[in-house]
Amino acid sequence: MSETGVVFDRALGRLRLTRALGGDYPDFLLERATQDLDERLSAVLRRFTVAVDLGTPLPLAAPVLRAKAEMALRMVEAARETADLAADFLGDLEHLPLGPGSLDLAASLLALQGVNDLPGALIQIRRALRPDGLFIGCLLGGRTLHELRQVLLEAEAETTGGVSPRIAPFADLRDLGSLLQRAGFALPVVDSEVVTVRYRDIFGLLRDLRAMGWSNALTARRRSGLRRDTLMRAAALYAEQFSDADGRLRATFEMVWLSGWAPHESQQKPLRPGSAKARLADALGVPEIGTGDKAG
Template sequence: MEILFDERLIEARRKRALAGHDPNAAFLLQIAGRELADRLAVVERRFETAVELHGGPGIAAREALATGKIGAMRRVESSPGFAAAGEDIATAPWEDVPLEPESINLVLSPLTLHLVNDTPGTLVRIRRALKPDGLFLAAIPGAGTLSELRDVLLSAEAELTGGASPRVIPFADVRDIGALLQRAGFALPVVDIETYTVRYDSLFPLMRDLRAMGMTNPLAGRSRAPVTRRFFVRAAELYAERHSDPDGRVRATFSIVYASGWAPHESQQQPLKPGSAKMRLAEALGKATG
């Protein structure tokens, strides 16, 4: 398995973000948490046991509980420090899924799967943890996220040094995420994408938000060379030139893929077996056009 992300660095930056406790920087988790809750609210059933995997401050868990669709919610985090006052949470390493087979009715994954090295394996473990007809709901930053930042960081580095190294992680395409759900054995997978544009005065407040979210570059192959202030000043100039609105504020794109899938169960709708159709396709088309 290729190690794309530095797991220890991810954990260190998440803990630093937690210690900084900037509630304004939690806007992306708040958006994702509300959207996951809205999707849960329209499911016509109740989930007796639910787990939120590595949801940081637990925003998605609280939003989901507020729907009234959940009997009991457990949270799994990498450190006890993520627990609220008086809250009891389970702890497990960042990429672990510490759940017994067929033990949970609902699993929530808010904005974490994009930083997992073994995404297919993690999805398989989540699917195995679900009881038959259990539901998996995830919010995953997808392709297009921070595209403006990627553009100007690469351009500034190439201009100043003659080369460039990746400074924004790769994000998966919505179709790739759908394929991964199918590969992991989820039934009735559904994926769609919502794009949010956030405006900033300049590149620097955006970078502060990313640090406060724990979302700065965790690539294992990142450049270790020191970054000068000149580099960021030039990147900010390029950002203003290429990605600003008439009022001078710059745009940052966050594209969130919302994914759902069910643990297989005999009650679910099944595709027809080959050859079982009552009418040939040509006959059906003839009826439709005749």
């Protein structure tokens, strides 16, 4: 982390994303996230009045939200110069242009992992939801690109005698659950899925990352580019350590899903400790064993 506590150069990140969206953007991860979003929302047996997509790079989530809400908007975080935004509006995930209690449903796909203040972003989302409003989001988790992170550190240490941060620090699953609770969400749920993408070599992976606008935007990054000898050593290490029997290389993307509701009196609440009126042992038909007692 930088001395100021700012992990990401947000202006640089938005610039790279804007350039990526103007090119041949690889949407395989976003397509998968969109399908998952559709399945998860289909299990919610209600319609919403106002829904917003917060910063998803491509407009893939919009049709899913329109199927669940009377009005669906899309917040575009990438800085683009156009006056015709249609149902889109420009905004910043760290400074959301949303009034308190203005939404019933908020969704975000593969965008929130790039903010400096994730707790603050979640708090803003929670405040923007009306009572019993739903937030559901997907972001990259801690196991993402662990192979690339490892080989780049090893290769740079070998070839230069030092290391520079090159892969973003992604949040841990347990930490994200705590952040939802701290932000004031009710009924928080966190789960993850590991997606393994295979490449012929490390260069194909790097091309995809660049084409998605995910090049290094860490504030503590070394400003000089990756040296050729470091890159070639990293390629060799990747092939040695993370290749399958057919020679193709594995790249891990951990897709973490977060969901939580704005508190409402109609929601289920946990019972107070000691308020149970029946014993589990009676329900199971077994003798109850007290604390400190030995079975049998």
